[in-house]
Amino acid sequence: MELLSPLSLAWLGLLAPLVLLYVLKRRRERRIVGSTLLWEAALRDLRAERPWQRLRPHLSLLLQALVLIAGALALARPTGAGQVPAGARLAVVVDVSSSMAAREDGQTRLERATGLARGLARDLPPGGAMMLVAAGAEAEVLAAPTSDRVRLEAALDRLRVRGPGADLEAAVALAAERLRDAPAGSRVVVFTDAAIAGTLVLDATVPVEVRPIGEALSNHAILALDVRAHPSEEISDRADVFVRLARFGEGRGEVRVRASIEGGRELAARRLTLEAGEPTGLVLSAELPPDGSARGALVRVELETVGGDDPFPLDDVAAAPSPAARRLPVFLVGDAPPAVTRVLSADREVELFATSLARLAERGADAPPLDGLFVYAGPTPEAAPPGDSLVVAPTGDAVFGVGLGAPVARPTLVSWEEGDPRLRFVRFADVHLGAIRPIEGGSARALLTTDAGPAIASLSRPDGETTLVAFDPADGDWTSRPDFVVFFRNVLERARERRAAGGIAPGALGAPLRVPAPDGARVGVTTPSGRALAGTSRGGVAVIDVPAEPGVFVARVGERERFALRNLTDAEESDLSPRAVFSRRGGAGGVATVEPVEHREAWPFLVGAVLALLAIEVLWGTRKGAAA
Amino acid sequence: MSLLDPGFLRRLARLRLVARRRFAGASAGARRSTRRGSSAEFADHRPYYPGDDVRRIDWNAYARLEELVLRLFVAEEDLSLYLLVDTSASLGEPREKLDVAKHVAAGLGYVALTGSDRVSVWPFADRLRAPSAPVRGKKRVGTLLRTLDALAPSGETDLARAVDELCARRPRPGLVAVISDFLDPAGYQRPIDRLLAERHEPVLLHVVHPEELDPTPGGDFVLVDAERGTSLEVSLDERSLRAYRARVRAFLDELTAFAKRRGLYYGRVSTAEDFETTLLRYLGAAPRAGQA
Numbered sequence: 001m002e003l004l005s006p007l008s009l010a011w012l013g014l015l016a017p018l019v020l021l022y023v024l025k026r027r028r029e030r031r032i033v034g035s036t037l038l039w040e041a042a043l044r045d046l047r048a049e050r051p052w053q054r055l056r057p058h059l060s061l062l063l064q065a066l067v068l069i070a071g072a073l074a075l076a077r078p079t080g081a082g083q084v085p086a087g088a089r090l091a092v093v094v095d096v097s098s099s100m101a102a103r104e105d106g107q108t109r110l111e112r113a114t115g116l117a118r119g120l121a122r123d124l125p126p127g128g129a130m131m132l133v134a135a136g137a138e139a140e141v142l143a144a145p146t147s148d149r150v151r152l153e154a155a156l157d158r159l160r161v162r163g164p165g166a167d168l169e170a171a172v173a174l175a176a177e178r179l180r181d182a183p184a185g186s187r188v189v190v191f192t193d194a195a196i197a198g199t200l201v202l203d204a205t206v207p208v209e210v211r212p213i214g215e216a217l218s219n220h221a222i223l224a225l226d227v228r229a230h231p232s233e234e235i236s237d238r239a240d241v242f243v244r245l246a247r248f249g250e251g252r253g254e255v256r257v258r259a260s261i262e263g264g265r266e267l268a269a270r271r272l273t274l275e276a277g278e279p280t281g282l283v284l285s286a287e288l289p290p291d292g293s294a295r296g297a298l299v300r301v302e303l304e305t306v307g308g309d310d311p312f313p314l315d316d317v318a319a320a321p322s323p324a325a326r327r328l329p330v331f332l333v334g335d336a337p338p339a340v341t342r343v344l345s346a347d348r349e350v351e352l353f354a355t356s357l358a359r360l361a362e363r364g365a366d367a368p369p370l371d372g373l374f375v376y377a378g379p380t381p382e383a384a385p386p387g388d389s390l391v392v393a394p395t396g397d398a399v400f401g402v403g404l405g406a407p408v409a410r411p412t413l414v415s416w417e418e419g420d421p422r423l424r425f426v427r428f429a430d431v432h433l434g435a436i437r438p439i440e441g442g443s444a445r446a447l448l449t450t451d452a453g454p455a456i457a458s459l460s461r462p463d464g465e466t467t468l469v470a471f472d473p474a475d476g477d478w479t480s481r482p483d484f485v486v487f488f489r490n491v492l493e494r495a496r497e498r499r500a501a502g503g504i505a506p507g508a509l510g511a512p513l514r515v516p517a518p519d520g521a522r523v524g525v526t527t528p529s530g531r532a533l534a535g536t537s538r539g540g541v542a543v544i545d546v547p548a549e550p551g552v553f554v555a556r557v558g559e560r561e562r563f564a565l566r567n568l569t570d571a572e573e574s575d576l577s578p579r580a581v582f583s584r585r586g587g588a589g590g591v592a593t594v595e596p597v598e599h600r601e602a603w604p605f606l607v608g609a610v611l612a613l614l615a616i617e618v619l620w621g622t623r624k625g626a627a628a
Numbered sequence: 629m630s631l632l633d634p635g636f637l638r639r640l641a642r643l644r645l646v647a648r649r650r651f652a653g654a655s656a657g658a659r660r661s662t663r664r665g666s667s668a669e670f671a672d673h674r675p676y677y678p679g680d681d682v683r684r685i686d687w688n689a690y691a692r693l694e695e696l697v698l699r700l701f702v703a704e705e706d707l708s709l710y711l712l713v714d715t716s717a718s719l720g721e722p723r724e725k726l727d728v729a730k731h732v733a734a735g736l737g738y739v740a741l742t743g744s745d746r747v748s749v750w751p752f753a754d755r756l757r758a759p760s761a762p763v764r765g766k767k768r769v770g771t772l773l774r775t776l777d778a779l780a781p782s783g784e785t786d787l788a789r790a791v792d793e794l795c796a797r798r799p800r801p802g803l804v805a806v807i808s809d810f811l812d813p814a815g816y817q818r819p820i821d822r823l824l825a826e827r828h829e830p831v832l833l834h835v836v837h838p839e840e841l842d843p844t845p846g847g848d849f850v851l852v853d854a855e856r857g858t859s860l861e862v863s864l865d866e867r868s869l870r871a872y873r874a875r876v877r878a879f880l881d882e883l884t885a886f887a888k889r890r891g892l893y894y895g896r897v898s899t900a901e902d903f904e905t906t907l908l909r910y911l912g913a914a915p916r917a918g919q920a
Contacts, residue, residue, distance in 0.1 A: 028848040028861055034718030034725065035785075035811035036853040036860045038879060042871040043860065141682065 011072035015065060063617040067610050072605035088185035089145050090130045091175035091206075092117045093617045094159055095192035095213075097166035097574040098509055098548060099134060102193070102217060102312040106399060109214045113158050113191035116211065121152040131178055135192070136162035137170035137508065145178060161548040162313075163508030163568040166579075167199050178202030194578035201583055208382065210582050218249025220274060220305050221315035221574035227299050229287065229323030239323050240268070241284040243301055247274035248575040254306040260320060262298035262552050271306065288322040297322045298552050298563065314509065315574045317528070318567040319549040328496045329372030331355055336377035337472060339479040342391055343488045344375065350492060352388065357381060368561060373495040386560065387464045388495040393472040394437070400459055400466055405438035411450035418459070420447055422490045424466060426483045434475025439468060462516035462540030463557070465498070467491050504555060504564035510548030513564050516558040518543050526554045528566075654886075673697040682699035707745040708762065708802030709823070710828070711737055712783040712790070714835070718811050720781025722837055724899040729807045729835045730776045732897055736805050737772045741765060742914040747801075749775045752790030759862060784855040785812040791819035798918040801827035807897070809835050810883060817886060824890060832887050832894040834880075841876055841898075844871055 033039075094117060100110040107115075121130055124147065132143040132234025143155035168190060175188045185208040193214040196552045202208045224244035232238050242538045252275045260266040267286035274280055288297050297473045303316040310316055330344055344352055351372075357379060374389040384400040391399050398404060413428045427450060439446070443496025446454035447467075459466040478484045504515055516538035517524045525544045527534040535544040537557075545552060546566075553564040568574070666686050676685060676696035686699045711733040719726040739749045741763065749772065750761040760775045765813075787808065810816045810832075823830045848863045862868060880896075887894030897906045 028850045030852060030859075031849045032721055032854050034721040034809060034837075034854050036851050036856075036858060037811050037813060038875045039851055039860055039862055039872060042868065043862070045871045045875070047870065307747045310808045611670075 008487075009072055009076035011075060012069065014068055014072075017475070025432070026110060029080075033516075043297075044119045044293070049468055059620055063613050067613045067617070070606045071614065073616075074603040074610065087123075088128055088184040088187075088527070089179050090120060090124070090128065090186065091133065091188045092120060092130060093133045093135050093168065093171045093190040094141075095166045095168065095177055095193075096162045096191070096569065097195070098161055098164050098314050098568055099193055099195040099312070099576055100166075101161040101215070101314050101548060102214060102219070102576050103309075104214050104217065104311065107159070109193045110159060111160050113213050114156055116213075117159075117189075118153070121156065123150055124149070131175065132156065133171045133175050134159060134162075135166045135168050137165040139165060139174045139176075140173065140413060141165055141172035145182075160387050161511040163548065163570065164573045165508075166192065166196060168196070169202060172202045172204055172208060176206055176208075179204075179206045179496045182206065183300060188255045193576070194580040194582075195576055196580040197571070197572060197575075199581040200582055203584060208582075208584070209431055212578055214576070214578065215313045216249065216577035218247065218251065218253065218276070219312045219574055219576050219580060220247050220253055220255050220303055220310055221246065221571070222303050222318045222567075223279060223313070223315075223319040223571055223574070224569055225299075225301055227288070227320045227322050235287055237287050237289040237323075238288055239288045241286060241299055241301065241316045241320075243282045243284065243318075244279055245272075245274055245282060245303065246279040246571065246574070247276045248571075249577065250276050252276065253308075256304045256306055257282060258299065258303045258304070259286060259299060260321075261288070262300045264297070265555055267502065269297070275553045276283070289442065289508075298565070300551060304410060312574065312598060313574060314548060314550055315568045316571070318569055319528075319550070319552045319565045320567075321565070327351060328499065329353060329370070330375055330492070330553055331360075331372055332375045332377070333357055333368055334377035334379060336375065336392060337474040337479075339474050339484070340375070340377065340488065343485050344492070345494055347489065349496070367529045373492065373499075381431050384459070384461060384466055386463060388498060389446060389466045390469070390495075391463065391466060394468045394470060399468055399470075399553070401441070401442035401456070402444045402459055402468065404442055404470055407435045408452035409435045409436050411436050411452040411455065413455075414449045414451055416456075417446070421494050422458075422487065423447060426487045426490065428483070431478050431481065431483070432476050433471055433478060436471040439470050444468065462518060462537070464516075465494075489524075504553075504562050506565070507566065509550060509566050510546070511566075513542075513544040513553055514554060515544060515555045515562060517541060521557055524556045526556075534622050554620070591598075631727070633812065641718045655762065662801065672853055674700060703728040707734060708745045709740040709745055710794070710799065710802055710804045711747065711749045711776075712794070712804055712806045712808075713749060713751045713776070714753070714785065714787075714806075714808030715751045715757065715779050715781055716785040717781050717785050718785060718809055720833065720855055722899070723781075723841075725809060725835050725837055728779050728897055728899050728903045729833075730779060731903045732907055733807055733833075734773055734804065736905065737776070738769055738913065741769050748770055748799075750790070751779050752787070752788045753781075754789065756790045756793040759797075772866050774877060776804050779806045785810045786810075786814065786918050787816055788819040788822075795822060802829070804828045805833060807833045807835060809840075816883070818892070820886070820892070830892055831894055832883070833875050833910070834883060834894065834904070835898045836896055838900045839899060842873065843869060890895055897914050 050171055089287050094113050096110065100113065101108050104112070119131065125129055127147070130143070130152055131145040133220055134140045134142050135596065138481045140310045142158055143152055172188055172190060179186045179188065187209060190205055190208065190210045191213055192204070192210065194210070194212050202210070222243060223246050224242070226242045227237050228240050229244065230238050230240045244258060245255065245257065247253050252273055254271065254273050256269065256271045257267060258269040266283040268284060272280065272282065290298070297320050300317065300319045317508070320381065325351050328352065329351045332344065332352055333343065333356060342509040369386060371393060374385050374387070376389065377393060378395045378549065380391055380394055380396060380399050396404070411433060412431070413431060416425055416428050418427070433450070435453065436450060436452060436455040438450070439455070439457045440453065443458055444454060444457035446455035446457050448454065454530060455470055457468045457470070459468055473479050474486060504513055507513070513525060515525070515537070515556060517540070519537055519540060521537045523535050523537060523541070523542035523544065525535070525546060527533065527546060528549045532545070533544055533546060535542040544555070550567050553566060555564065629831060673689065680698055684698045686697050689695070689697050707775060712734050713729055715726065719738065731763050733749065737749070740747045744764065746762040746764045749760040751757045751759070762899055763771050785808070818831050820832070833872060841865055845864050848861070851860045851862050853859070857894070859901055884894055893910060895910050
């Protein structure tokens, strides 16, 4: 037990004279008399006459001494171990990795950690300060050192489970850095479930206390999910759903696995037994035709523990696109070079639609948006269509705001972006181009650069991406090389992936959704559990803070829907057993591991005791008075 | 001293118990009664009613007045003496208090028995204890003295309850000698008034000990109440004693004034003096009071 205000114990000094008077009580001879009635009356007369009376051993004396002791102790603010001495600083690091969403005793580990941290904030001594650091995949300071409990409470309210991984080392280092010049008694307190493999070196110049949250729990988890096409002669849209399952903990458990189309019918279900430490693969066959808009279905797999509750729901659901989502509608606008048409047609998962700018212009405003890859050959519209597009051999002076220079014959190829997915396995060495129109403008990111300027560039927008090929591929020897086919297949694959991903960048569970949208546009998001969120686009992207829920998030920008798939599928997070070993650099000093204690100051109880004692004293005094 | 001390008995034999008022009695005795009786002393006439003893018709009056009237005579009846003796624990501290109470009761009883009066002993503490059967005649002195000799102190004082229980037995009105220290937390006024209301004549004989009236100065004590067991820390310094004496004085004055207001005899029986003196003082004062 510590005292937050030990100086208040000086009040106990009053006990000395009180007890002294009691101890100095005169020894008296016991004498039996017939009646003390007249003596009682006489002593009452005496007491009424004089203001002072001799201190006698009295229940009141005992009660008042107890009141004094309890009051002094209450003022001294005794609390449980681990409190902060007056003036010291406290850095609280809270593990916000996914495993902290595991439920124990009716609350999640994060809720318990938050409650304990809230207790520390509440029990801050006068002059003490506290900072709050969320340890996710990256450390984030939620509250700088402050004594403002309102700010601390607000920061604690922002604690929420994030994706996999907790960089406790970085978080502790960050916190320790802030406490470098803090007064003695300052320390770092880490709340974590320690469900991290390996040794964590918590390097800090101040003491570090690790307070474990939670115990080892058995858990069933989906470790991986994939949906592959497996067509047969009878069923062309047949697919196999590959699910990898595992039980963490001990013993065995029975689970029920159910695959369904997101928001639709059930595809297949299976019941099986999982042994601890033996991951099991499961294949479910299903028919997965595309929907009316040629969009592939999203497959949702749920894991249900039979005959019990699963403590960790985040790894019990996973979602994946179906093979039908690989079908990519390609709208070929204009007369494309035969080599380009041929390479587009060669892809079995491309549905090629030939059209023209004029026909597209004839579509009414209320016509459903075309969802696919636009390939423009020759003229292009003034504005880029929503989604991804490919422009080949443009004829105008500008493409979607990017200027095109005058043709330059036989330029020398200087460099190309090998890291770009579109140029994967593509080489331009020994390639000779006929003539190019150098791409101008800073917004274009060059993929292929010639001595005359960029010949292939990428134009990025919030709602799509355009690959601009500013030359005729047939003019030169590129079309005769495999790299030509590979390049176009890469463009198709990239468009396919972006479309299957719903146009929202992939992210970890719990990570904010970054939804491309025009500036100022209102973006609504529906979480897998049906919760509605909203945000406004800034700089072409609306960043929506979403809860850590596995499944499909649906983002709506105007009339367009985009999808974001968020799965945990992380064995490290699904293993809920505390297994991390904490040490300090060089093994010196070690890290104190302290069982978390609900920190409650004792003064309310002491004040209660004071009131109770006073009540007893008053009752006793009044009754005695009445009897007299 | 034993209650059967021969010298004490000889001195008592010279005394004559005189009541201060006349009481009705069940049988003829040596005392005038308020009831009309058959003694030789004429009292009054009253009209004859059928059923009256025709032997009492005053024929001379009939001759003069031509009306039948009865002659009424003053009845001479025995006196009932009730010895209401306080045997609470306070009479045992010190023991001389109960002894002197018993001696006074024995003296009164002896005088009454030798005067052909009825005597009964009603010991009490927190309630009335087993009263003795009324006895009459000098031959029953031994019975009376043995009854008194057996009394022992115990219990708290509740005079009111004792009197209530006494009255509930509806004894003939008589002389009730209340021998007590009157240190009753509930007070003594109401029970004495109750006795008066029941047409008894209370005699208040207050047993005191000199140490109670004027404690020896000096010393610090824890005084334990013999009846209630409560303790009280007292330092017998001048200041405390002064307050105590004032309280004692007020208590005695109040008791005296109470008795005087009701025309009762109040006598103080101190353990320091010869109880016979107190007894003789009462017996000597009684006729005067009775004639008043």
